[in-house]
Amino acid sequence: MSRAVKNIFATTLGIIAVGSIIGVLAGFLQQAGNPANMAICVACFGRDIAGAIGIHRAAVVQYLRPEILGFVLGSFAAALAFKEFKPSGGSAPATRFVLGMIAMIGALVFLGCPWRVVLRLAGGDGNALIGLAGLVAGVWIGTLFFKKGYNLGRSQVQSWSAGLMLPLIMAGLLALRLIFPPVDGETQSGVLWYSLSGPGAAFAPLGFALAAGLGIGFLAQRSRFCTMGAIRDAILFRQMYLMYGFIALLVAAFITNLALGQFNPGFEGQPVAHTMWFWNFMGMVTAGLAFALAGGCPGRQLFMSGEGNADAGVFVLGLLAGAALSHNFGLASSPAGIGPHGMAAVIIGMAVLLFIGAANCKRS
Amino acid sequence: MAREQIDARGFSCPQPVLLATQAMNTTEGKELEVLVDNEASLENVGRAAQSNGWTITASEEVGQDYKLVLSK
Numbered sequence: 001m002s003r004a005v006k007n008i009f010a011t012t013l014g015i016i017a018v019g020s021i022i023g024v025l026a027g028f029l030q031q032a033g034n035p036a037n038m039a040i041c042v043a044c045f046g047r048d049i050a051g052a053i054g055i056h057r058a059a060v061v062q063y064l065r066p067e068i069l070g071f072v073l074g075s076f077a078a079a080l081a082f083k084e085f086k087p088s089g090g091s092a093p094a095t096r097f098v099l100g101m102i103a104m105i106g107a108l109v110f111l112g113c114p115w116r117v118v119l120r121l122a123g124g125d126g127n128a129l130i131g132l133a134g135l136v137a138g139v140w141i142g143t144l145f146f147k148k149g150y151n152l153g154r155s156q157v158q159s160w161s162a163g164l165m166l167p168l169i170m171a172g173l174l175a176l177r178l179i180f181p182p183v184d185g186e187t188q189s190g191v192l193w194y195s196l197s198g199p200g201a202a203f204a205p206l207g208f209a210l211a212a213g214l215g216i217g218f219l220a221q222r223s224r225f226c227t228m229g230a231i232r233d234a235i236l237f238r239q240m241y242l243m244y245g246f247i248a249l250l251v252a253a254f255i256t257n258l259a260l261g262q263f264n265p266g267f268e269g270q271p272v273a274h275t276m277w278f279w280n281f282m283g284m285v286t287a288g289l290a291f292a293l294a295g296g297c298p299g300r301q302l303f304m305s306g307e308g309n310a311d312a313g314v315f316v317l318g319l320l321a322g323a324a325l326s327h328n329f330g331l332a333s334s335p336a337g338i339g340p341h342g343m344a345a346v347i348i349g350m351a352v353l354l355f356i357g358a359a360n361c362k363r364s
Numbered sequence: 365m366a367r368e369q370i371d372a373r374g375f376s377c378p379q380p381v382l383l384a385t386q387a388m389n390t391t392e393g394k395e396l397e398v399l400v401d402n403e404a405s406l407e408n409v410g411r412a413a414q415s416n417g418w419t420i421t422a423s424e425e426v427g428q429d430y431k432l433v434l435s436k
Contacts, residue, residue: 010407084403086428091376146382154374157401157428224404229377236378237385241411295376307402311376 007082009222012244018223019245023252025212026119029067031260032204036271037123039253040067040212042298043104043113043287044272046316047323047332048200049173052192055320056327059187060198064177066206070213071299072170072316075221075306077214082222087163089310091155095356096311099294100301100318101325102349106286107298108323108332109342110134111273113287114227114297118246120273122253124265127273127280134281138288139231145293145357146236152293152360155311163308166316177206199272217306226300228291272335279338279346286349293357365435366394372409373401373429380405381412388416388434395421396434406430 008014026039038044044061051062079085107113110131112120117135120128142150180190187194195201203209219225223245230246233239257263267275274280291297294315296304301319304312326332331345339345370387372380384398396418398409410420413434422433 007403007407010404082403086402088374088401091374146378151375151379155376156374224407226377232378233381237381237412237415239381239412239415295378 007222009219010224012241015223015225015241015245016248018219018225019248020252021219022216022225023122023249024256025216026253027256027260027262029204029209029212030262032208033202034204034209035199035202036262037120037125038112038116038199038272039119040216041112041116041119042068042071042302043107043319044111044116044199046104046298046319047108047326050320050323051200051327052194053173054193055324057193058327058332060195061200061327062187062193062195063200063203064173064192065203066174066177066210067213067216068302069170069174069177070210070215071217071220071302072166072306073174074214074217075303076167076217078218078221079307084221085163085308087158087160087308087310088155089158089162089314091311092152092360093311093314095152095360096294096315097318097321098352099290099356100315101322102353103287103290103294103298104319104322105326105331105345105349106283106290108326109283109338109346110280110287111333114291115299117284118227118250119253120270122250122263123257123271124263125270125273126265126267127270127275127277130277130280131284134284135288136231137281138285138290139228139292140235141285141289142292142357143232143236145361148361150293150357150361155309158308158310160308162310165310166305166313174210181206217303220299220303221306224300225303226297228288228297229300231288232292274333274335274337276337279333279342282346283333286346286353289350289353289357293353367397367433368394369397369399371399372405373399377405377408381408384409384434385412385416388413388418388436398432398434399426399429400432401429403430406432
């Protein structure tokens with residue numbers, strides 16, 4: 001039998017099932033306490049983790065999100081179980097770090113990654129339509145570079161310890177979360193920072209959040225779920241496999257939100273969102289292009305880092321650094337609108353991305 | 365049948381599929397042998413081949429890598 005058909009999750013039905021499970025879990029995580037229309041946003045939760053470890057000090061977005069730790073550890077478990085744990089790395093790591101930073105900076109101008117574009121749409125936030133258009137535009141620009149031969153070079157096989165770094169970092173963060181749990185009315189518990197108000201103060205119970213993260217990590221590793229890849233493959237190859245998962249996520253989250261009374265259509269006053277349409281669009285153009293040039297959405301980068309892909313791990317660390325810069329430098333948006341330096345961040349970020357894209361086109 | 369080899373090991377998405385697709389578009393009367401180093405790429409190249417009307421005649425592990433043989 002062909003190896004390609006052994007993995008039942010890497011089938012059309014498999015990816016639809018995985019997208020649907022993520023959508024349903026997102027709805028229930030929101031009901032259980034996670035922020036509205038955010039539920040399981042990878043960029044937002046990465047930003048919250050950056051706040052929890054104090055590399056930015058925005059008081060309202062500080063929480064060590066167990067879901068993100070679960071994504072990497074669940075993927076790690078799946079990779080071990082199915083003999084797909086393959087330590088690799090060395091494909092332009094510094095470039096990938098910068099791509100991670102810019103991806104996060106762009107995402108925080110829009111206020112969400114591709115996952116949250118879908119979850120905001122599923123919650124009725126019309127501004128996410130602009131974000132989706134920006135995401136598609138950004139990924140489309142990426143496909144132009146791919147057609148010109150863009151790539152970041154080959155990775156090499158690494159020692160098993162190199163592949164363990166991201167899973168170990170996530171296990172370490174989980175240990176910190178267990179040792180220093182939130183304390184009522186306190187912004188600090190041991191070394192961790194917590195929010196007393198805002199999105200960082202909204203979270204589902206630890207057990208549910210961690211279990212959901214582990215489950216999603218496991219299933220996404222098997223199915224290769226990727227929201228950026230869904231758009232890229234549809235544009236570049238007319239290949240719809242990943243798009244089925246993307247659409248399933250949207251439909252399942254929408255139905256779950258309807259069932260739980262969490263669907264509130266409109267543009268104004270949407271949760272953790274602003275209405276500056278041009279910057280919503282440009283933020284996601286920037287993030288979409290950065291994800292395309294790096295080869296995966298933030299979720300997929302977490303899942304690949306669980307498989308031992310140290311290049312994806314470097315991208316994830318870049319996301320955290322980008323979150324820190326976004327809040328320390330006033331680049332991130334808030335419900336009131338873009339940050340004081342959000343425009344400059346998008347313009348500079350796009351310029352750097354276009355440079356990286358052009359500089360790495362290698363016609364064979 | 366003559367065989368052309370594509371070595372896509374070490375490349376991240378979507379490079380393995382791009383390399384394989386380019387070869388499929390320019391190769392006539394030959395089998396294509398595509399080497400990749402992870403299962404996701406193996407699946408992606410297999411899907412691209414089938415949607416381009418190619419047949420997967422072999423798909424196997426070779427040491428730490430994977431080999432896909434395609435024909436049309």
